[in-house]
Amino acid sequence: MLINGVPGDQISIHDRGLQYGDGVFRTLRIHKGRALHWSRHYHKLQQDCTALKLPCPDAALLLDELQRLAARQPEATAKIIITRGQGARGYAPPEHPDPIRIVSLAPPPSYPADCYTQGVKLHVCDLRLGHQPRLAGIKHLNRLENVLATAEWNGAGAAEGVLLDVAGNVIEGTRSNLFMVREGELITPELSRCGVAGVQRERVMEWAATTGMPCRVGQFGLADLLAADEVFLVNSVIGLWPVRELHGRYWTRHPVSMQVREWLNAAD
Protein backbone atom coordinates (compact mmCIF):
# COMPACT_ATOMS: atom_id res chain seq x y z
CA MET A 1 0.00 0.00 0.00
CA LEU A 2 0.98 3.60 -0.49
CA ILE A 3 0.70 6.50 1.93
CA ASN A 4 1.04 9.78 0.07
CA GLY A 5 2.66 7.75 -2.69
CA VAL A 6 5.25 6.11 -0.44
CA PRO A 7 5.12 2.40 0.45
CA GLY A 8 4.18 1.96 4.11
CA ASP A 9 1.42 0.76 6.38
CA GLN A 10 1.63 3.10 9.38
CA ILE A 11 0.02 6.46 10.09
CA SER A 12 0.60 9.00 12.85
CA ILE A 13 -1.65 8.62 15.87
CA HIS A 14 -2.19 12.40 15.59
CA ASP A 15 -3.91 11.95 12.25
CA ARG A 16 -7.46 13.31 12.37
CA GLY A 17 -8.65 10.19 10.56
CA LEU A 18 -7.94 8.22 13.74
CA GLN A 19 -8.68 10.97 16.27
CA TYR A 20 -12.11 11.95 14.88
CA GLY A 21 -12.86 9.83 11.83
CA ASP A 22 -12.20 13.05 9.90
CA GLY A 23 -11.94 11.73 6.36
CA VAL A 24 -13.61 9.88 3.52
CA PHE A 25 -13.01 6.65 1.61
CA ARG A 26 -13.88 4.61 -1.45
CA THR A 27 -13.79 0.89 -2.18
CA LEU A 28 -13.52 -0.30 -5.77
CA ARG A 29 -12.57 -3.28 -7.90
CA ILE A 30 -9.32 -3.77 -9.75
CA HIS A 31 -9.89 -6.08 -12.72
CA LYS A 32 -7.25 -6.99 -15.29
CA GLY A 33 -5.06 -4.33 -13.69
CA ARG A 34 -7.65 -1.58 -14.22
CA ALA A 35 -9.62 0.42 -11.62
CA LEU A 36 -13.24 -0.20 -12.63
CA HIS A 37 -15.47 2.87 -13.00
CA TRP A 38 -12.65 5.08 -11.87
CA SER A 39 -14.09 8.37 -13.08
CA ARG A 40 -17.34 7.75 -11.18
CA HIS A 41 -15.46 6.81 -8.02
CA TYR A 42 -13.27 9.85 -8.28
CA HIS A 43 -16.27 12.10 -8.84
CA LYS A 44 -17.91 10.76 -5.64
CA LEU A 45 -14.63 11.13 -3.73
CA GLN A 46 -14.42 14.72 -4.87
CA GLN A 47 -18.04 15.43 -3.87
CA ASP A 48 -17.49 13.86 -0.45
CA CYS A 49 -14.28 15.84 0.10
CA THR A 50 -16.09 19.05 -0.85
CA ALA A 51 -18.89 18.30 1.61
CA LEU A 52 -16.29 18.04 4.41
CA LYS A 53 -14.20 20.98 3.05
CA LEU A 54 -11.31 18.58 2.57
CA PRO A 55 -8.91 19.21 -0.36
CA CYS A 56 -9.27 16.25 -2.73
CA PRO A 57 -6.06 14.84 -4.20
CA ASP A 58 -5.67 15.05 -7.94
CA ALA A 59 -7.38 12.30 -9.99
CA ALA A 60 -4.28 11.53 -12.03
CA LEU A 61 -2.17 11.16 -8.89
CA LEU A 62 -4.58 8.70 -7.28
CA LEU A 63 -5.05 6.73 -10.47
CA ASP A 64 -1.29 6.50 -10.92
CA GLU A 65 -0.97 5.13 -7.38
CA LEU A 66 -3.77 2.61 -7.97
CA GLN A 67 -2.09 1.48 -11.18
CA ARG A 68 1.31 1.11 -9.54
CA LEU A 69 -0.24 -1.31 -7.06
CA ALA A 70 -2.48 -3.00 -9.64
CA ALA A 71 0.52 -3.81 -11.83
CA ARG A 72 1.55 -6.36 -9.22
CA GLN A 73 -1.97 -7.44 -8.22
CA PRO A 74 -4.23 -7.19 -11.29
CA GLU A 75 -7.26 -8.74 -9.54
CA ALA A 76 -7.99 -6.97 -6.27
CA THR A 77 -10.24 -4.85 -4.10
CA ALA A 78 -8.85 -1.34 -3.72
CA LYS A 79 -9.50 1.09 -0.90
CA ILE A 80 -8.68 4.79 -0.95
CA ILE A 81 -8.80 6.74 2.31
CA ILE A 82 -8.37 10.53 2.44
CA THR A 83 -7.94 12.00 5.93
CA ARG A 84 -7.59 15.63 6.96
CA GLY A 85 -4.08 14.79 8.18
CA GLN A 86 -2.65 16.26 11.35
CA GLY A 87 -3.56 19.56 12.95
CA ALA A 88 -3.48 21.37 16.26
CA ARG A 89 -5.19 19.59 19.17
CA GLY A 90 -8.98 19.83 19.20
CA TYR A 91 -11.92 19.41 16.85
CA ALA A 92 -11.30 22.60 14.83
CA PRO A 93 -10.13 21.60 11.36
CA PRO A 94 -6.82 23.28 10.39
CA GLU A 95 -7.25 26.23 8.06
CA HIS A 96 -4.73 24.79 5.61
CA PRO A 97 -5.00 21.03 5.98
CA ASP A 98 -2.35 18.68 4.69
CA PRO A 99 -4.48 15.65 3.77
CA ILE A 100 -3.15 12.11 3.81
CA ARG A 101 -4.06 9.68 1.05
CA ILE A 102 -3.86 5.96 1.66
CA VAL A 103 -4.19 3.62 -1.31
CA SER A 104 -4.26 -0.08 -0.55
CA LEU A 105 -5.11 -3.33 -2.31
CA ALA A 106 -6.63 -6.46 -0.82
CA PRO A 107 -7.49 -9.80 -2.48
CA PRO A 108 -10.53 -9.75 -4.79
CA PRO A 109 -13.86 -10.87 -3.31
CA SER A 110 -14.65 -14.59 -3.28
CA TYR A 111 -18.34 -14.89 -2.42
CA PRO A 112 -20.24 -18.18 -2.83
CA ALA A 113 -21.64 -18.55 -6.35
CA ASP A 114 -25.19 -19.01 -5.05
CA CYS A 115 -25.21 -15.44 -3.73
CA TYR A 116 -25.36 -14.50 -7.41
CA THR A 117 -27.53 -17.33 -8.76
CA GLN A 118 -30.06 -18.02 -5.97
CA GLY A 119 -29.77 -14.71 -4.18
CA VAL A 120 -29.05 -13.93 -0.53
CA LYS A 121 -30.85 -13.80 2.77
CA LEU A 122 -31.14 -10.39 4.41
CA HIS A 123 -31.34 -9.72 8.13
CA VAL A 124 -33.37 -6.71 9.32
CA CYS A 125 -31.08 -4.82 11.73
CA ASP A 126 -32.39 -3.57 15.07
CA LEU A 127 -30.11 -0.54 14.89
CA ARG A 128 -31.87 2.42 13.27
CA LEU A 129 -29.80 4.99 11.37
CA GLY A 130 -29.88 8.49 12.87
CA HIS A 131 -30.69 11.51 10.70
CA GLN A 132 -27.76 13.79 9.96
CA PRO A 133 -28.33 15.66 6.68
CA ARG A 134 -24.84 17.21 6.85
CA LEU A 135 -23.25 13.75 6.58
CA ALA A 136 -25.93 11.89 4.60
CA GLY A 137 -24.79 10.28 1.35
CA ILE A 138 -21.09 10.75 2.21
CA LYS A 139 -18.75 7.76 2.48
CA HIS A 140 -16.96 9.19 5.54
CA LEU A 141 -14.91 7.46 8.23
CA ASN A 142 -17.57 7.67 10.99
CA ARG A 143 -18.89 4.17 10.53
CA LEU A 144 -19.83 2.98 14.01
CA GLU A 145 -23.48 2.59 13.00
CA ASN A 146 -22.40 0.14 10.29
CA VAL A 147 -20.10 -1.70 12.71
CA LEU A 148 -22.83 -2.12 15.33
CA ALA A 149 -25.42 -3.12 12.72
CA THR A 150 -23.11 -5.68 11.10
CA ALA A 151 -22.33 -7.22 14.50
CA GLU A 152 -26.05 -8.06 14.77
CA TRP A 153 -26.31 -10.43 11.83
CA ASN A 154 -22.79 -11.47 10.97
CA GLY A 155 -22.47 -15.24 11.13
CA ALA A 156 -26.24 -15.70 11.55
CA GLY A 157 -26.89 -17.15 8.11
CA ALA A 158 -27.61 -13.83 6.43
CA ALA A 159 -25.33 -12.28 3.80
CA GLU A 160 -26.28 -8.65 4.44
CA GLY A 161 -28.29 -6.54 6.88
CA VAL A 162 -31.07 -4.08 5.98
CA LEU A 163 -30.84 -0.73 7.75
CA LEU A 164 -33.93 1.32 8.53
CA ASP A 165 -33.76 4.87 9.85
CA VAL A 166 -35.23 6.26 13.09
CA ALA A 167 -38.44 7.04 11.19
CA GLY A 168 -38.82 3.45 9.96
CA ASN A 169 -37.81 4.11 6.34
CA VAL A 170 -35.74 1.45 4.59
CA ILE A 171 -32.38 3.08 3.76
CA GLU A 172 -29.70 0.64 2.61
CA GLY A 173 -27.71 -2.49 3.37
CA THR A 174 -24.89 -2.24 5.92
CA ARG A 175 -22.43 -2.11 2.99
CA SER A 176 -24.66 -1.84 -0.07
CA ASN A 177 -27.48 0.10 -1.71
CA LEU A 178 -30.94 -1.44 -2.08
CA PHE A 179 -33.44 -1.48 -4.93
CA MET A 180 -36.89 -2.97 -5.24
CA VAL A 181 -38.91 -3.74 -8.33
CA ARG A 182 -42.67 -3.29 -8.08
CA GLU A 183 -45.15 -3.37 -10.92
CA GLY A 184 -42.53 -2.57 -13.51
CA GLU A 185 -40.99 0.28 -11.53
CA LEU A 186 -37.58 0.43 -9.88
CA ILE A 187 -37.50 2.14 -6.48
CA THR A 188 -34.52 2.99 -4.29
CA PRO A 189 -34.42 4.82 -0.93
CA GLU A 190 -33.90 8.54 -0.70
CA LEU A 191 -30.60 9.29 1.10
CA SER A 192 -30.86 12.93 2.15
CA ARG A 193 -30.88 12.27 5.91
CA CYS A 194 -28.70 9.14 6.24
CA GLY A 195 -27.09 6.39 4.22
CA VAL A 196 -24.30 6.29 1.66
CA ALA A 197 -24.95 6.97 -2.02
CA GLY A 198 -22.72 4.52 -3.87
CA VAL A 199 -21.40 4.44 -7.41
CA GLN A 200 -23.33 1.27 -8.31
CA ARG A 201 -26.60 2.85 -7.15
CA GLU A 202 -25.94 5.61 -9.64
CA ARG A 203 -25.18 3.06 -12.35
CA VAL A 204 -28.42 1.15 -11.72
CA MET A 205 -30.33 4.42 -12.13
CA GLU A 206 -28.47 4.93 -15.38
CA TRP A 207 -29.48 1.45 -16.51
CA ALA A 208 -33.11 2.36 -15.85
CA ALA A 209 -32.77 5.57 -17.87
CA THR A 210 -31.14 3.62 -20.71
CA THR A 211 -33.79 0.91 -20.86
CA GLY A 212 -36.73 3.22 -20.21
CA MET A 213 -37.74 1.54 -16.94
CA PRO A 214 -39.24 4.07 -14.52
CA CYS A 215 -36.92 4.60 -11.54
CA ARG A 216 -38.04 6.47 -8.46
CA VAL A 217 -36.05 7.66 -5.45
CA GLY A 218 -38.39 7.75 -2.49
CA GLN A 219 -39.35 6.76 1.02
CA PHE A 220 -40.69 3.33 1.80
CA GLY A 221 -40.89 0.98 4.75
CA LEU A 222 -40.23 -2.68 5.42
CA ALA A 223 -43.80 -3.65 4.43
CA ASP A 224 -43.21 -2.15 0.96
CA LEU A 225 -39.97 -4.07 0.63
CA LEU A 226 -41.77 -7.30 1.54
CA ALA A 227 -44.45 -6.55 -1.04
CA ALA A 228 -41.89 -6.04 -3.83
CA ASP A 229 -41.72 -8.29 -6.90
CA GLU A 230 -37.91 -8.32 -6.62
CA VAL A 231 -35.30 -6.89 -4.28
CA PHE A 232 -31.60 -6.59 -5.03
CA LEU A 233 -28.53 -4.92 -3.59
CA VAL A 234 -25.42 -3.50 -5.19
CA ASN A 235 -21.96 -2.31 -4.27
CA SER A 236 -18.66 -2.02 -6.11
CA VAL A 237 -17.10 -5.12 -4.56
CA ILE A 238 -20.10 -7.47 -4.60
CA GLY A 239 -21.59 -6.27 -7.87
CA LEU A 240 -25.29 -7.26 -7.65
CA TRP A 241 -26.99 -9.82 -5.42
CA PRO A 242 -30.67 -10.62 -5.81
CA VAL A 243 -32.48 -11.08 -2.50
CA ARG A 244 -33.85 -14.55 -1.87
CA GLU A 245 -35.17 -14.22 1.67
CA LEU A 246 -36.15 -11.43 4.03
CA HIS A 247 -38.23 -11.58 7.20
CA GLY A 248 -40.02 -14.81 6.21
CA ARG A 249 -40.69 -13.72 2.62
CA TYR A 250 -39.04 -15.69 -0.23
CA TRP A 251 -38.30 -14.67 -3.80
CA THR A 252 -37.41 -17.32 -6.37
CA ARG A 253 -37.44 -15.33 -9.62
CA HIS A 254 -35.25 -12.30 -10.26
CA PRO A 255 -35.66 -11.40 -13.95
CA VAL A 256 -35.08 -7.65 -13.62
CA SER A 257 -32.17 -8.12 -11.20
CA MET A 258 -30.49 -10.44 -13.70
CA GLN A 259 -30.94 -7.93 -16.52
CA VAL A 260 -29.48 -5.15 -14.39
CA ARG A 261 -26.51 -7.30 -13.43
CA GLU A 262 -25.79 -8.24 -16.99
CA TRP A 263 -25.70 -4.57 -17.91
CA LEU A 264 -23.59 -3.62 -14.85
CA ASN A 265 -21.03 -6.30 -15.71
CA ALA A 266 -20.91 -5.44 -19.40
CA ALA A 267 -20.88 -1.64 -19.27
CA ASP A 268 -17.77 0.19 -18.21
Next chain:
Amino acid sequence: MLINGVPGDQISIHDRGLQYGDGVFRTLRIHKGRALHWSRHYHKLQQDCTALKLPCPDAALLLDELQRLAARQPEATAKIIITRGQGARGYAPPEHPDPIRIVSLAPPPSYPADCYTQGVKLHVCDLRLGHQPRLAGIKHLNRLENVLATAEWNGAGAAEGVLLDVAGNVIEGTRSNLFMVREGELITPELSRCGVAGVQRERVMEWAATTGMPCRVGQFGLADLLAADEVFLVNSVIGLWPVRELHGRYWTRHPVSMQVREWLNAAD
Protein backbone atom coordinates in the same frame (compact mmCIF):
# COMPACT_ATOMS: atom_id res chain seq x y z
CA MET B 1 3.36 8.59 23.99
CA LEU B 2 2.80 4.88 24.46
CA ILE B 3 1.06 2.42 22.17
CA ASN B 4 0.23 -0.77 24.07
CA GLY B 5 2.87 0.35 26.55
CA VAL B 6 5.63 0.83 23.98
CA PRO B 7 6.93 4.30 23.02
CA GLY B 8 5.82 5.15 19.48
CA ASP B 9 3.57 7.47 17.52
CA GLN B 10 2.42 5.33 14.58
CA ILE B 11 -0.48 2.97 14.14
CA SER B 12 -1.34 0.47 11.41
CA ILE B 13 -3.57 1.82 8.66
CA HIS B 14 -5.59 -1.39 9.10
CA ASP B 15 -6.56 -0.36 12.62
CA ARG B 16 -10.34 -0.13 12.94
CA GLY B 17 -9.92 3.16 14.80
CA LEU B 18 -8.84 4.74 11.52
CA GLN B 19 -10.93 2.61 9.17
CA TYR B 20 -14.28 3.10 10.96
CA GLY B 21 -13.72 5.27 14.05
CA ASP B 22 -14.24 2.01 15.94
CA GLY B 23 -13.04 3.00 19.40
CA VAL B 24 -13.45 5.32 22.37
CA PHE B 25 -11.34 7.95 24.10
CA ARG B 26 -10.92 10.08 27.19
CA THR B 27 -9.22 13.41 27.82
CA LEU B 28 -8.06 14.30 31.32
CA ARG B 29 -5.71 16.56 33.25
CA ILE B 30 -2.36 15.60 34.69
CA HIS B 31 -1.57 17.86 37.64
CA LYS B 32 1.50 17.51 39.86
CA GLY B 33 2.16 14.24 38.08
CA ARG B 34 -1.26 12.79 38.99
CA ALA B 35 -4.14 11.85 36.70
CA LEU B 36 -7.04 13.89 38.11
CA HIS B 37 -10.27 12.02 38.81
CA TRP B 38 -8.77 8.86 37.41
CA SER B 39 -11.30 6.44 38.87
CA ARG B 40 -14.19 8.39 37.35
CA HIS B 41 -12.49 8.56 33.96
CA TYR B 42 -11.73 4.86 34.05
CA HIS B 43 -15.30 4.06 35.01
CA LYS B 44 -16.60 6.03 32.00
CA LEU B 45 -14.03 4.40 29.72
CA GLN B 46 -15.19 1.02 30.91
CA GLN B 47 -18.87 1.89 30.37
CA ASP B 48 -18.12 3.18 26.86
CA CYS B 49 -16.11 0.06 25.98
CA THR B 50 -18.96 -2.13 27.23
CA ALA B 51 -21.47 -0.22 25.09
CA LEU B 52 -19.35 -1.00 22.01
CA LYS B 53 -18.52 -4.55 23.19
CA LEU B 54 -14.86 -3.59 23.26
CA PRO B 55 -12.61 -5.23 25.89
CA CYS B 56 -11.43 -2.45 28.21
CA PRO B 57 -7.76 -2.53 29.26
CA ASP B 58 -7.07 -2.99 32.94
CA ALA B 59 -7.24 0.16 35.09
CA ALA B 60 -3.86 -0.46 36.75
CA LEU B 61 -2.18 -0.91 33.36
CA LEU B 62 -3.54 2.37 31.99
CA LEU B 63 -2.76 4.27 35.16
CA ASP B 64 0.77 2.93 35.16
CA GLU B 65 1.23 4.13 31.58
CA LEU B 66 -0.20 7.55 32.43
CA GLN B 67 2.17 7.81 35.38
CA ARG B 68 5.20 6.79 33.35
CA LEU B 69 4.50 9.69 31.00
CA ALA B 70 3.48 12.08 33.79
CA ALA B 71 6.78 11.50 35.59
CA ARG B 72 8.46 13.47 32.80
CA GLN B 73 5.61 15.94 32.20
CA PRO B 74 3.81 16.55 35.52
CA GLU B 75 1.53 19.27 34.09
CA ALA B 76 -0.25 18.06 30.99
CA THR B 77 -3.42 17.12 29.15
CA ALA B 78 -3.66 13.36 28.70
CA LYS B 79 -5.58 11.48 26.06
CA ILE B 80 -6.36 7.78 26.09
CA ILE B 81 -7.66 6.13 22.93
CA ILE B 82 -8.85 2.52 22.84
CA THR B 83 -9.49 1.09 19.37
CA ARG B 84 -10.79 -2.35 18.40
CA GLY B 85 -7.41 -2.99 16.74
CA GLN B 86 -7.11 -4.83 13.47
CA GLY B 87 -9.47 -7.43 12.07
CA ALA B 88 -10.54 -9.02 8.83
CA ARG B 89 -11.70 -6.63 6.09
CA GLY B 90 -15.22 -5.27 6.52
CA TYR B 91 -17.43 -3.72 9.19
CA ALA B 92 -17.94 -6.93 11.19
CA PRO B 93 -16.06 -6.60 14.48
CA PRO B 94 -13.67 -9.51 15.08
CA GLU B 95 -14.99 -12.09 17.52
CA HIS B 96 -11.83 -11.89 19.63
CA PRO B 97 -10.57 -8.34 19.19
CA ASP B 98 -7.06 -7.34 20.11
CA PRO B 99 -7.61 -3.72 21.19
CA ILE B 100 -4.96 -1.04 20.89
CA ARG B 101 -4.44 1.48 23.69
CA ILE B 102 -2.80 4.80 22.96
CA VAL B 103 -1.78 6.98 25.89
CA SER B 104 -0.40 10.40 25.03
CA LEU B 105 0.38 13.66 26.81
CA ALA B 106 0.10 17.18 25.42
CA PRO B 107 0.91 20.53 27.09
CA PRO B 108 -1.56 21.68 29.76
CA PRO B 109 -4.29 24.12 28.66
CA SER B 110 -3.47 27.83 28.60
CA TYR B 111 -6.78 29.65 28.17
CA PRO B 112 -7.08 33.42 28.74
CA ALA B 113 -7.77 34.24 32.39
CA ASP B 114 -10.95 36.16 31.51
CA CYS B 115 -12.59 32.94 30.28
CA TYR B 116 -12.67 32.06 33.98
CA THR B 117 -13.32 35.48 35.51
CA GLN B 118 -15.65 37.23 33.02
CA GLY B 119 -16.96 34.15 31.28
CA VAL B 120 -17.06 33.24 27.61
CA LYS B 121 -19.12 33.97 24.54
CA LEU B 122 -20.99 31.02 23.03
CA HIS B 123 -21.90 30.60 19.38
CA VAL B 124 -25.09 28.73 18.50
CA CYS B 125 -24.09 26.13 15.89
CA ASP B 126 -26.18 25.61 12.77
CA LEU B 127 -25.37 21.92 12.76
CA ARG B 128 -27.97 19.90 14.65
CA LEU B 129 -26.95 16.66 16.36
CA GLY B 130 -28.65 13.56 14.97
CA HIS B 131 -30.37 11.07 17.29
CA GLN B 132 -28.58 7.77 17.74
CA PRO B 133 -29.50 6.22 21.10
CA ARG B 134 -27.01 3.37 20.56
CA LEU B 135 -24.11 5.86 20.56
CA ALA B 136 -25.51 8.62 22.79
CA GLY B 137 -23.44 9.51 25.83
CA ILE B 138 -20.40 7.59 24.57
CA LYS B 139 -17.08 9.34 23.94
CA HIS B 140 -16.41 7.38 20.74
CA LEU B 141 -14.17 8.15 17.79
CA ASN B 142 -16.98 9.14 15.37
CA ARG B 143 -16.66 12.88 15.88
CA LEU B 144 -17.43 14.44 12.50
CA GLU B 145 -20.45 16.27 13.93
CA ASN B 146 -18.14 17.98 16.44
CA VAL B 147 -15.59 18.76 13.72
CA LEU B 148 -18.19 20.35 11.41
CA ALA B 149 -19.80 22.27 14.28
CA THR B 150 -16.47 23.59 15.56
CA ALA B 151 -15.53 24.76 12.07
CA GLU B 152 -18.58 27.09 12.21
CA TRP B 153 -17.47 29.25 15.09
CA ASN B 154 -13.77 28.71 15.52
CA GLY B 155 -11.92 32.00 15.26
CA ALA B 156 -15.16 34.01 15.23
CA GLY B 157 -14.78 35.53 18.70
CA ALA B 158 -16.61 32.74 20.53
CA ALA B 159 -14.91 30.31 22.92
CA GLU B 160 -17.33 27.44 22.48
CA GLY B 161 -20.31 26.41 20.34
CA VAL B 162 -23.71 25.28 21.62
CA LEU B 163 -25.10 22.20 19.93
CA LEU B 164 -28.84 21.62 19.56
CA ASP B 165 -30.30 18.37 18.31
CA VAL B 166 -32.58 17.78 15.32
CA ALA B 167 -35.59 18.35 17.59
CA GLY B 168 -34.31 21.75 18.77
CA ASN B 169 -33.24 20.63 22.25
CA VAL B 170 -30.06 22.16 23.69
CA ILE B 171 -27.62 19.25 24.17
CA GLU B 172 -24.04 20.34 24.93
CA GLY B 173 -21.04 22.39 23.86
CA THR B 174 -18.89 21.06 21.00
CA ARG B 175 -16.39 19.84 23.63
CA SER B 176 -18.15 20.45 26.95
CA ASN B 177 -21.32 19.80 28.94
CA LEU B 178 -23.75 22.62 29.68
CA PHE B 179 -25.66 23.61 32.80
CA MET B 180 -28.12 26.39 33.47
CA VAL B 181 -29.28 27.83 36.77
CA ARG B 182 -32.90 28.98 36.96
CA GLU B 183 -34.77 29.99 40.07
CA GLY B 184 -32.43 28.12 42.37
CA GLU B 185 -32.44 24.95 40.31
CA LEU B 186 -29.61 23.44 38.25
CA ILE B 187 -30.65 21.95 34.90
CA THR B 188 -28.57 20.01 32.40
CA PRO B 189 -29.63 18.40 29.11
CA GLU B 190 -30.71 14.80 28.92
CA LEU B 191 -28.26 12.81 26.75
CA SER B 192 -30.11 9.62 25.84
CA ARG B 193 -30.32 10.33 22.10
CA CYS B 194 -27.10 12.27 21.42
CA GLY B 195 -24.25 14.08 23.18
CA VAL B 196 -21.38 12.94 25.38
CA ALA B 197 -21.85 12.49 29.14
CA GLY B 198 -18.59 13.76 30.63
CA VAL B 199 -16.94 13.19 33.99
CA GLN B 200 -17.26 16.84 35.04
CA ARG B 201 -21.02 16.79 34.31
CA GLU B 202 -21.27 13.93 36.77
CA ARG B 203 -19.20 15.86 39.30
CA VAL B 204 -21.42 18.95 39.02
CA MET B 205 -24.45 16.75 39.72
CA GLU B 206 -22.60 15.42 42.74
CA TRP B 207 -21.93 19.00 43.91
CA ALA B 208 -25.66 19.68 43.70
CA ALA B 209 -26.45 16.56 45.74
CA THR B 210 -23.84 17.59 48.32
CA THR B 211 -25.10 21.15 48.72
CA GLY B 212 -28.79 20.26 48.47
CA MET B 213 -29.39 22.30 45.31
CA PRO B 214 -32.08 20.68 43.14
CA CYS B 215 -30.54 19.34 39.92
CA ARG B 216 -32.68 18.18 37.04
CA VAL B 217 -31.72 16.35 33.85
CA GLY B 218 -34.23 17.33 31.21
CA GLN B 219 -35.12 18.70 27.80
CA PHE B 220 -34.99 22.40 27.09
CA GLY B 221 -34.56 24.72 24.14
CA LEU B 222 -32.52 27.78 23.29
CA ALA B 223 -35.22 30.12 24.66
CA ASP B 224 -34.90 28.42 28.07
CA LEU B 225 -31.15 28.81 27.99
CA LEU B 226 -31.53 32.52 27.21
CA ALA B 227 -33.97 32.88 30.10
CA ALA B 228 -31.54 31.28 32.59
CA ASP B 229 -30.09 33.17 35.55
CA GLU B 230 -26.69 31.64 34.84
CA VAL B 231 -25.20 29.32 32.25
CA PHE B 232 -21.89 27.50 32.56
CA LEU B 233 -19.96 24.76 30.81
CA VAL B 234 -17.55 22.13 32.06
CA ASN B 235 -15.02 19.65 30.78
CA SER B 236 -11.94 17.96 32.22
CA VAL B 237 -9.43 20.19 30.43
CA ILE B 238 -11.17 23.57 30.75
CA GLY B 239 -12.63 23.02 34.21
CA LEU B 240 -15.59 25.43 34.40
CA TRP B 241 -16.32 28.52 32.31
CA PRO B 242 -19.27 30.76 33.12
CA VAL B 243 -21.10 32.01 30.04
CA ARG B 244 -20.97 35.76 29.48
CA GLU B 245 -22.73 36.10 26.13
CA LEU B 246 -25.05 34.03 23.98
CA HIS B 247 -27.25 35.09 21.09
CA GLY B 248 -27.38 38.74 22.20
CA ARG B 249 -28.04 37.91 25.84
CA TYR B 250 -25.41 38.99 28.44
CA TRP B 251 -24.74 37.66 31.93
CA THR B 252 -22.53 39.61 34.32
CA ARG B 253 -22.99 37.74 37.58
CA HIS B 254 -22.20 34.07 38.05
CA PRO B 255 -22.51 33.31 41.79
CA VAL B 256 -23.57 29.65 41.48
CA SER B 257 -21.05 28.95 38.72
CA MET B 258 -18.28 30.29 40.96
CA GLN B 259 -19.38 28.12 43.87
CA VAL B 260 -19.46 25.05 41.65
CA ARG B 261 -16.01 25.82 40.30
CA GLU B 262 -14.54 26.26 43.73
CA TRP B 263 -15.89 22.85 44.70
CA LEU B 264 -14.73 21.21 41.46
CA ASN B 265 -11.22 22.58 41.94
CA ALA B 266 -11.03 21.63 45.62
CA ALA B 267 -12.60 18.17 45.55
CA ASP B 268 -10.69 15.23 44.19
